[in-house]
Every structure is written in C-alpha cells, then in structure tokens.
Amino acid sequence: MAHTLGLTQPANIELPKISFAAKEIDVAEWKGDLLAVGVSEKDMTKDENSKFQNPILKKLDGLLGGLLAEASFEEDFTGKAGQSLVHRLPGLGSKRVGLFGLGQSASSPAAFHGLGEAVAAAAKTAQASGVAVILASSECPSAMSKGNTAAAIVSGTVLGLYEDNRYKSESKKPQLKSLDILGLGTGPEIEKKIKYAEVVSCAIIFGRELVNSPANVLTPAALAAEASKIASLYSDVLSANILTEEQCRELKMGSYLGVAAASANPPHFIHLCYKPPSGPVKTKLALVGKGLTFDSGGYNIKTGPGCSIETMKADMGGSAAVFGAAKALGQIKPSGVEVHFIVASCENMISGKGMRPGDIVTASNGKTIEVNNTDAEGRLTLADALVYACNQGVEKVKPKTRHRKFVIRVVNLVVSIAYFV
Numbered sequence: 001m002a003h004t005l006g007l008t009q010p011a012n013i014e015l016p017k018i019s020f021a022a023k024e025i026d027v028a029e030w031k032g033d034l035l036a037v038g039v040s041e042k043d044m045t046k047d048e049n050s051k052f053q054n055p056i057l058k059k060l061d062g063l064l065g066g067l068l069a070e071a072s073f074e075e076d077f078t079g080k081a082g083q084s085l086v087h088r089l090p091g092l093g094s095k096r097v098g099l100f101g102l103g104q105s106a107s108s109p110a111a112f113h114g115l116g117e118a119v120a121a122a123a124k125t126a127q128a129s130g131v132a133v134i135l136a137s138s139e140c141p142s143a144m145s146k147g148n149t150a151a152a153i154v155s156g157t158v159l160g161l162y163e164d165n166r167y168k169s170e171s172k173k174p175q176l177k178s179l180d181i182l183g184l185g186t187g188p189e190i191e192k193k194i195k196y197a198e199v200v201s202c203a204i205i206f207g208r209e210l211v212n213s214p215a216n217v218l219t220p221a222a223l224a225a226e227a228s229k230i231a232s233l234y235s236d237v238l239s240a241n242i243l244t245e246e247q248c249r250e251l252k253m254g255s256y257l258g259v260a261a262a263s264a265n266p267p268h269f270i271h272l273c274y275k276p277p278s279g280p281v282k283t284k285l286a287l288v289g290k291g292l293t294f295d296s297g298g299y300n301i302k303t304g305p306g307c308s309i310e311t312m313k314a315d316m317g318g319s320a321a322v323f324g325a326a327k328a329l330g331q332i333k334p335s336g337v338e339v340h341f342i343v344a345s346c347e348n349m350i351s352g353k354g355m356r357p358g359d360i361v362t363a364s365n366g367k368t369i370e371v372n373n374t375d376a377e378g379r380l381t382l383a384d385a386l387v388y389a390c391n392q393g394v395e396k397v398k399p400k401t402r403h404r405k406f407v408i409r410v411v412n413l414v415v416s417i418a419y420f421v
Contacts, residue, residue: 008167008214008216008217009217010166010167010213010217011165011166011167011168012166017177018157018158018161018176018177018178018179019177019178019179020154020157020178020179020181020194020198021178021179021180021181021191021194022150022180022181022184022185022186022187022190022191022194023132023180023181023182023186024182024183024185024186025132025180025182027056027059027060027063027092027132027134027182028059028063028092028093029093030093030094030132030180030182031093031094031130032093032094032095032128032129032130032131032132032178032180033094033095033096033123033126033128033129033130033131034086034094034095034096034097034098034119034122034123034126034128034130034131034132035092035094035096035097035098035131035132035134036098036100036115036118036119036122036131036132036133036134037056037057037060037097037098037099037100037133037134037135037136038100038102038106038111038112038115038133038134038135038136039054039057039077039079039099039100039101039102039106039136040079040101040102040103040104040105040106040111040136040137041078041079041080041101041102041103041104042079042104042106042137043057043079043106043136043137044057044072044077044078044079046069051066051069052068052069054136054137056134056136056137056183057069057136060092060097063091063092064089064090064091064092064097065091067087067089067091068087068089068097068099071085071087071089072085072099077099077101078101079099079101079102079103080101080103081101081102081103081111081114082101082114082118083099083100083101084098084099084100084101084118084122085098085099085100086098086099086122086125086126094132095128096126096128098119098122100115100118100119100122102114102115102135106135106136106137109148109149109152110152112149112152112153112156113152113153113155113156114156115133115152115153115156116133116152116153116154116155116156116157116158116159116160117156117157117159117160118156118160119131119133119153119156119157119160119179120156120157120158120159120160120161120174120176121160123161123174123175123176124161124174124176127175128175128176129175129176129177129178130176130177130178130180131176131178131179131180132179132180132181132182133153133179133180133181133182134181134182134183135149135183135184146184146185146190147184147189147190147192147193147194148193149184150181150184150190150193150194150197151193151194151196151197152197153181154179154181154194154197154198154201155197155200155201157176157179158197158198158201158202158205159201159204159205161174161176162205162208164208164209164212166209166212167214181194196332199328199331199332200328202327203324203325203327203328204324206320206323206324206327207317207320207321207323207324208320210223210226210316210319210320210323210324211313211314211316211317211320212314213313214313215293215294215312215313215347218293218313218316219265219293219347220260220265220266220267220268220291220293220345220346220347221265221266221268222293223268223270223291223293223316223319223343223345224242224268224270224345226323227240227242227270227272227323227326227341227343228240228242230272230323230326230327230330231272231326233330234327234330234331236277237274237275237276237277237329237330237333238272238273238274238326238329238330239272239273239275240270240271240272240273241271241272241273242268242269242270242271243268243269243270243271244266244268245257245260245266245267247269248267248269248384251364251384251388252362252363252364252366253269253344253363253364253384253388254361254362254363254364254384255361255362255363255364255369255380255381255383255384256269256344256346256380256381256383256384256385258355258359258361258371258380259292259298259346259348259355259374259377259380259381260346260347260348260381261351261353261354261355262298262347262348262349262350262351262353262354262355263346263347263348263349263351264349264351265293265346265347267344267345267346268345268346269343269344269345269385269388270291270319270341270342270343270344270345271340271341271342271388272323272326272340272341272342273338273339273340273341273392274326274329274330274337274338274339274340274341275338276333276334276335276336276337276338277333277335278335279335279336280336281336281337281338282336282337283336283337283338283395284337284338284339284340284392284393284394284395285337285338285339285340285394285395286339286340286341286342286389286390286392286394287322287325287326287339287340287341287342288318288322288342288343288382288385288386288389289316289318289319289320289321289322289323289341289342289343290315290316290317290318290319290343290378290381290382291316291318291319291343291344291345291346291381292312292315292316292345292346292347292348292377292378292381293313293315293316293345293346293347294312294313294315294347294348294349295312295315295347295348295375295377295378296309296312296347296348296349296350297309297348297374297375297377298348298349298350298354298355298374298375298377299350299354299355299356299357299374300357300373300374300375301350302375315348315378316343316345318343319343319345322341322342322343323341323343325339325341326339326341340389340392340394342385342388342389342392343385344381344382344384344385344388346381348374348375348377354374355371355374356374357371357372357373357374358370358371358372359371361380363383363384363387364384364387364388365387367383369383
C-alpha cells in the first residue's frame, strides 16, 4: 500500500451528547436558556392593536408585558421560513425567547427540520445548554404525525449542531446538553420516533465525515477499515467481507479492476451484510454505492474551468450513504429483511499500468465494455458491484414492464461514454 501523504490524521471528535425528551410543561413554567417557538405566517395574525391572536403567542406576550409583539413588529418578523428573532426578555423562566419562522405552512417535515437547524444555530450563538421547542400552532393532530414532527425537529437540531472540525487545530464544542419538545404529547411512540431520528442523524453525520475526508487519509483500505468497524460494532446483526484485488480477479471483475489498475493504493471490494437478530427473512435487498476515494479522470484527466478535480475526494459519496445506512440499521435492527451493502472501492489515477481510452474490459458477467473515456469510472466500478449484488440472492420485484433485481444504486453524477458490446 502507498504511504499516506502528509502524515495527516483526523482528530477524534465525539458527537454532541444531547438529551432529547418530549414533555408536557406549560411555557410559563419551563426553565432553561432558550425557549424556541416555531411560528408560521398564519400564526402571526394580529388584531387592530397589534396584539397576537394565536393562543400561545398571546400567552407569551402577556407574560412578557407586550415586549414580544413589540419586538416582532420592530424587526418585521412575519413568520417567513428562515426568519428568526431571539431576545433576552424578563418575565419567564427562560433566559431567552426566540421566534423561528416556518413559512406559510406548519405541517411539512422540511419546515420542522429547518426549525431544528435554526434552533441549533441560535443555541450555538447563545452558548445555551438547555433549550425547549414548542409550535405556536399544531397542524399535526394524530399521534403518528406528532411523532414525525418531533423526529424532524430532532434531526435538524443534531445535524445543525455538528461541525466537522477534525482537521482544524482548534474548535469550539457546542454547549447544548438537553432539548425538550413541548406540546406534542408524550409516551413510547413519540420517544421511539425521537430515538430513531437521533440514530439516523448520527449515521448521516458519519457519512458526511467520510465524504469530507481527504483522499490521502481515506484510501480504499481506510474505507474498508471504516466498514469493518461498523460490522464489529454491531456484530450481532452485521458481518463484513472485504475482497482483495486477487479475489476480485478470481471473480473476473475486469471492469472494476480496469479502473483501479493505475493506483498505488490497491482496490478493496467491500461487502457488509445485515441479518435480523431473530425471526424469518422475508425480503432481501442490496444497497450499492460508488466508492471512488479519488477520481482524477484517468487519462481523460479532469482539466479546465469547472472540472473541480479538487473535490473528487467526494466521489465516494455513494458509499458514504450506503455505510451510513448500514450504521443506522445496525442500531435500529429491523426484522424480516436482509440487506447487503456493497461498494467497489478504488482510485481512478494515471500511470503506465492505467486503462487507456479505447480499451475493452470484461465485466464479471462476461459482458465486454469499450471505454471511450476513462472518466466513466463510476459506471465501470458499479457494473461489477451490481453483478455481485445480484448474485447475493436479492429479491426480484415485478413492475408492469419487466422483472428487476431489487437493488438500490447510490451514485454521484457522472458524465462520460461507456457501453456494452
């Protein structure tokens, strides 16, 4: 394996540990650093005396001696999406009160996710350790939709708080320790939704960290090691099988190995498998992700304005999504489904051993491919990965037109020419 360039190692930064809870507490009684109120444009309707008509806003404004209505008028807060108003106002157990715009509708998951992100930003600015979120009006009457609303707020908060500072010499940690969600009910259903949102959000952060990692750190071997760590962490339901270059050659993965040929870092074909802890398997799925830890374009090298070769460390974004999903499933442990996570990881580089424009390679299913542009690396690596996935016995789905294997392919946009002959 080639030496890691620059001797760079990321700092080990732990994710913020926040206690999320759904509570039924009157806003007048809640105590903490920031009371955040999600407000739609409809909620900002006022009477002729510029007083709120919304019950929650009217109550808060009364407790604050009219200062909330006055502040919203002075700063032209109308509840539009992205607007926020945070003030230190006397009269409540909360040190600060904030209004956060949800836009015209207070019923979409995107609006509630955005609310969580905005609250996270305000909490960081205020160095708040205790925050509560309440909606001025709830357009989600069922217990299920209330749980989904809470989950969206939690997800937005977790993702909004996180900053990838692993490669910075100094960084500030957010102070937020607890977030209470008020007015959406309590009980096991909403707590389950909140926990689910935490798990998925942390898995998304894991994927983002992979994408942000420089190519001199996240080599194909390092990506395989990260996948193996996931399997080890959740070994009761996940297993890992990492194929070497020689093993891939034995499986006749000529399309994948053609892309990998020029790199000093050998390819690693990664296969994680999730099996439920108990009960029968009713469905078998495969998630296949693109795993180019760096893509120079090969002999059709990325040059000229807009080529963005410096961003090609992110050409493994598909694999990051796949392994993030594996990490989430390892914690959620759904029943009745077997899932295969498959990534053909390598680099697309240039050397005397590299694939040339016009070369013909043979995929593991025997199909030959004429490569008219070496920057078609994504579909070339995915070709063998998809063949491998279909050989795992994944289910067939039966749409009206034709049979297909039940495989989800996650891939970055690639523009080039490669075809089967």
